[in-house]
Amino acid sequence: MNGILIIAHTPLASALRECVLHVFPECADAVAALDVLPNASPDQSFQHARVLMQQLNQPHTLVVTDVFGATPCNIAQKLVDGVRSKLIAGVNLPMLLRTVSYRHESLDALVSRAMIGATQGVIQVAVTAPQNQARRGTHDQDHSHHQQ
Numbered sequence: 001m002n003g004i005l006i007i008a009h010t011p012l013a014s015a016l017r018e019c020v021l022h023v024f025p026e027c028a029d030a031v032a033a034l035d036v037l038p039n040a041s042p043d044q045s046f047q048h049a050r051v052l053m054q055q056l057n058q059p060h061t062l063v064v065t066d067v068f069g070a071t072p073c074n075i076a077q078k079l080v081d082g083v084r085s086k087l088i089a090g091v092n093l094p095m096l097l098r099t100v101s102y103r104h105e106s107l108d109a110l111v112s113r114a115m116i117g118a119t120q121g122v123i124q125v126a127v128t129a130p131q132n133q134a135r136r137g138t139h140d141q142d143h144s145h146h147q148q
Contacts, residue, residue: 002103002110003030003056006091007049007076008066010035019093024100031100032056036072046075053079060084060107062099062114064091086111094121 006013013033020031032052036045053061063080065073068089080087086107088095098117102110 001030001058002105002107003032003053003058003061004096004099004103005049005053005056005061005063005076006031006033006065006096007036007045007063007072007079008034008091009070009072010037012066013072016091016093016096020096020100023097027100027103030056030058030103031096034072036075042071042075045071046078049075049079053085060110062107062110063087064095064099064114065089066091088114088118090118092118092121094118 006016008016013035017031017033021028032055034045034049034052053063061080061084063076063085065076065087066089067073073087073089076087076089079085084107088111095114095118098121099110099114102113105113
């Protein structure tokens with residue numbers, strides 16, 4: 001099984017963990033969160049992240065962060081080794097739900113599942129169902145919207 005460590009700007013990491021545990025309460029021991037405080041030094045946050053990863057006590061850990069290049073991601077980059085732990089930036093809830101669902105797979109498969117969950121979870125949703133949307137009349141004067 002894989003552990004999942006969320007490192008993000010406060011309060012995002014804890015909030016995402018709580019959302020995950022709302023759906024999968026049995027996974028509390030497999031999912032940890034580190035909220036990076038604005039006044040905490042990167043070294044303090046890194047040490048805290050190391051402790052959390054050790055507390056997960058899993059052979060492999062997927063670390064997810066909110067923004068590439070920001071402090072949480074920089075801390076995570078120092079933490080992961082690319083073999084027993086891997087890092088993905090751009091965490092969202094669909095990614096985490098899929099990750100928790102497939103946490104028993106290999107770490108490489110889990111990374112793939114997480115990326116798919118993240119991208120497929122972002123979709124534009126119509127305000128109303130297409131069948132309920134008003135149709136334009138046949139005498140519409142706005143010719144710029146006509147297809148050629």
